[in-house]
Amino acid sequence: MKKIGFLSFGHWTPHPQSATRSASDVLHQSIDLAQAAEDLGVDGAYFRVHHFARQLASPFPLLAAAGAKTSRIELGTGVIDMRYENPMYMVEDAGAADLIADGRLQLGISRGSPEQVVDGWKYFGYSSSEDDPTGAAAARGKTELLLQLLEGEGFAEPNPRPMFPNPPGRLRLEPHSEGLRQRIWWGAGSDQTAIWAAEHGMNLMSSTLKNDETGEPFHVQQAKQLRAFTDAWDTERWGFEPRTSVSRSIIAITSDEDRRYFLGGGDHEDQVGMIDESTRAIFGRSYTDEPDVLIEQLRHDEAIAGADTLLITVPNQLGVDYNAHLMESILTHVAPALGWR
Known part of the structure; x- marks a missing residue:
């Protein structure tokens, strides 16, 4: 059994052929898509965060x-860029959202991906040093503080004359959601950051992009990353078994509409390039074909086989009904043959 979720980038554009022409459209449709996915038996609804x-x-x-x-489906992010976050306020927001969802949040966090603007986190009031020009160290420091706060231990000195009575001892941030600490995921772009995630007691989230560290096919490198994470995990220290997820673009062609949109398109080979001046990256291929062909292709993806959770990216601008159809096609025509269901 493998958990299967969708990952939406939440695009919107004021174009007549887009089903999401405004921010309001994409927000409402994201909620509707989570509901539709839950009805289909999908395990997770995950959303990308871009500023x-x-x-x-x-x-x-x-x-x-x-x-x-919703009542059953996991709700998550993939990923929140910690360079932009205030961990104190984030803990309150996350705790409240998790309590509303009855403990179903799965929060993917990371240093983030290439941005729309130069050093965007600085506009949010955060700075960097000469030793940390990309904000990577700051993001890790904020993550460590976030994890500490999620433990729920009191740390703040109470006012001796409070407006309302305090419980005894130092105070923690409220509302506190028990168990959320074990549902934090780190989006790792390299083997080393995957190991860092294990050392800090976070689950591993690996996307369709990672550092090209060996020159091997993407799925092989990603499978090695998953193993590096698992090897570094200390169950006795953290008290739970970790989860791992990978993301993929998978379209099962089952209708004439699918053929019009997708047949003959997509990147059927891995792509390699530079994402900044010093980082060579590899971007994983897309899988777009008839179900029987897809099944044979996906059998050979080592990273999908090694992960317990698969997040399928969806073309959200095509609307809720069509994206629900795409997910249903995978659940019905692909997942059973691969032992995912």
Whole structure:
């Protein structure tokens, strides 16, 4: 059995052929898609976070609203860029959203991906040093503080004359959601950051992009990353078994509409390039074909085989009904033959 979820980048554009022409459209349709996915038996609804873009940005109002409208499906992010975050406020928002969802949040966090603007986190009031020009160290420091706060231990000195009575001892941030600490995922771009995630007690989230560290096919490198994470995990220390997820673009062609949109398109080979001046990256291929062909192709993807959770990217601008159809096609025509269901 493998958990299967969708990952939406939440694009919107004021174009007549887009089903999401405004931020309002994409927010409401994201909630509707989570509901539709739950009805189909999909395990997770995950949303990307991008700032300064016509995409989903502030995740917690969306996660809380989706949590109130659904009852079973996991709700998560993939990923929140920690360079932009205040860990104190984030803990309060996350705790509230998780309580509304009855403990179904799965929060993917990371240093983030290439941005729409130069050093965007600085506009949010955060700075970097000469030793940390990309903000990577700051993102890790904020993550360590976030994890500490999620433990729920008191740390703040109470006012001797409070407006309302305090419980004894130092105070923690409220509301506290028990168990959320074990549902934090780190989006790792390299083997070393995957090991760092294990050392800090986070689950592993690996996307369709990672550092090209060996020159091997993407799925082989990603499978090695998953093994590096698992080897570094200390169950006795953290008290739970970790989860691992990988993301893929998978389209099962089962209708004439699918053929019009996707047949003959997509990247059927891995792509390699530079994402900044010093980082050579590899971007995993897409899988777009008839179900029987897809099944044979996916059998050989080592990373999908090694992960317990598969997140399938969806073309959200095609609307809720069509994206529900795409997910149903995978669940019905592909997943059973591969032992995912």
